Amino acid sequence: MTWPGFSALSAAWLFALLAPLILFYFLKLRRPRVDISSLALWRQVISDQRVNSPFQKFKRNLLLLLQILLLCALTLGAMQPFWPSGADRAQNIPVLIDCSASMGALDQPGGTSRLDAAKAEVTKLVNNLLPNQRLSLIAVDNTARRLTDFTDNQRVLLEALNGLEVRPVPSRMEDGLRMAQALTRMAAVQTVVLITDGNVPKDIDFELPFRLTYQKLPPAGPNLGITDFNARRTKTGWDVFARLDGSAGMQGLVEVELFRDGESLKRESVTVAADEAARLAFQIEVNQAASLELRIRPDGFDSLDIDNRAFLELPAPRPLMVYCPTELSSYRHALQAMKDLDIYPREGDADPAAVDLRFTDQPLNSGPKARVTVHTGVIPEDVQGLVSIEEDLVDVVDWNRTSPLLRHVQLLDVQIGDNPVSQPGVGERDYELAGYEVLAQGTKGPLILEKPSNTGVDYFLLFHTDHSSLPYRVGFPILVANAAQIALERAALSEAKSWPTGTLPPQKVDADAEFTIDEPSGHREAMRSTSDGTLSGVAATDTGRYVIRQGNDTVAALGVSLLAASETQLGTVEKLQFPETSVTTSSELVRTDRPLWGWFAWAGMALLLGEWWYFQRRPGGVAV
């Protein structure tokens, strides 16, 4: 059985006022003296049986009793009693509030969103704060934002809470938990409260240094949304693909409409089966850049609107720009067999500053910049301590047949004159730690390495192909064609896709240059590219079209959509799994100690009014 507690027990000294209260009451009973002829009758009145009843005895001292009760009520109120909820009465409580995309889902048509439900729960928490408790509100989506410091100022907390909005991004808890952990350096934190709809990753890579109270909100209604939107170039245009996913049990008719540059292009109705994704395909003929928008309108209640629109930017067609020195004749020969390539260097044209694909046998940082670079006979600097080249014949022992570069490339029986030999004790793990993936392995070391970068990928053939029989094998032109295909994809010339909300993909641009990013909301942000020509870290928290400009020139246009199956499916997890522990959702709503001082204050007011009424009303007695 729980007993009420008291936050301000020291206020119990007010009970000592009972002594003077009772003393003054009886002193006050120096009643007015009334001289009468005889007490004979009055003594009989007092001795009357009716007067001796307990109620009459009670009535004689009713005023004292009322005043004692009033003092007790005020003293108990001052002691700030509370009914313990069983939750820890922690002093500093960080509250993580999920405001990812799924929190915008409604529970019923015209109902409240999950975020509004979370706000209501946090509001209860704020209103029931005990005197020594403080809250810090943290908004969590794909990152974390601290809304308030630790405070007990209800106005500040409620203002910050009311300003919270849903962001169309998937949820990621680690940043929020890390922020809560950082707060432990400022104040003692024992418990952190997480309020979410449960649509969070089940496995969280974070070691909990505090107790986490996982409060799951009631579920939202059914939802259907777009989880993928991409296109592949064809000879005459593009094949556009979309994928629709829904929450558990969601099914029914959906009207799908495709817009190009704001004009409706196609419209059709699709039937979505329960627990099955629907795949849509459109063919459009366009030979210039275009902005596509896909909209769906489910027939029936759809709880989340954010995922009903997707955006895709189709680039204008152009040839793939390739830089291949004339010395690498085997590569140039293979490239010339391909179509839609501009191969540099070429007579009459200056070398471009940047190309899509570059072949080189020279050290790094030479030649035009490229998204995809194939280095032949070059050992990168950060690997030179791990491997050395010996003049020895070596065969290919194994290679990654699924790698985009080596797909359909047969390396068996290829003779290689440069034998890369790993240093003693160096294994494949060391190359991975250096950021490289081993695509082909020789007898004593790697033969081909892949290193992805922010904007592209570099392939290192540690042996020079001219020192091998590879150019004479069938696989060599296939390898070159694979490199060209990778460059096509990187340059978005063969494929286009809608990017998920969060941040824009890094862009390969001019180094140390100023750029502006036009966001769908109309806001314009200015950024500067890095010294290596990378523009990255552009926040994309709204769905729509983002345009990157350098001056008046459009550098890139990107369509951003939610495209998060986890958010669209509104799946929930009951248990969060941490590396060393797990946290189960609390079956109750947010539990707080319930302050009781208000009840005692109202009781005191009622006693005061009752005392005033009883002793001010017209006395009864004999009618004159």
Added chain:
Amino acid sequence: MPTAQYTSLLDNATLARVERMRLLPVRRLTNRSRGEHLAGKGGTSTEFHDYRDYAAGDDVRYVDWNIFARIQRPYLKLYRHEEEMHVVILLDASASMQFGQKFTRAKQLAAAFAIMGLMNVEKVSIYACQHAGQTPLLLPPCTGRISLRRVLEFLETIPTGGDFPVELAVEEVLKQHRGRGVAVLLSDFLTFGDLERPLNLLFSAGLEVCAVQLLTPEELRPDVTGDVRFVDSETGRTIDVSSAGELLGIYLDHLTALQADLATMCRQRSGRFLALDAETPIEAILFDVLRRRGWAR
């Protein structure tokens, strides 16, 4: 030129009217002495009562000569006997009678009853009981109009204030009094003691009790509220009463019961009881209330 008042107790007009009034006791409790005493003791009534045949030896002064002249036979006139009734007035002069007009009215009523007795050639004696343990102030029995001045002066000068309970006063009076008649008790009868015993004593002494309870309006209809401390004017004792206003109904019930008990006890002893508001004008009491109640005519 205003006429000088004969007494401060009653104005002259009232006095004149009272002189013509007579007490009407329920039972004429008289003394054994008859009007046959020719020494002047006893009284001779002139009130014709009846005739009887003359018998040898009867006093010829009582022969009706008019009838003899008509029928030539002598008949003797019979007159009512001079029944000597003692009017004992017992006046409560304790401190409780100081409130309001109680004592004034009591003295006025005492004067009126005394005058009625004197004018009816009855013995009148007045006892004023003041302090317990002390002998009551006594006006010895007197008769006739000649005693009027003495009676009024005695009543005018009676002091008040004391703690003589009425039941003890009655006992003290009966220690001194001799004679049957009417005992007029003028008091508020607010006593802790038992009133049945004194009334029994009076009845046993051959005195018809005529009890008059005088109460002030504050005693009849108290107007007190809240928490008060009542102080007894005679004993000085106190009693604390809370929410006095709530108890007025009970008080009234007890007062009514007291009056009912007194009336019953008096009636059971062939007496009378009258409760009066001391603020009632004396004229109304004498010429209205007493007559309607049959106490006097």
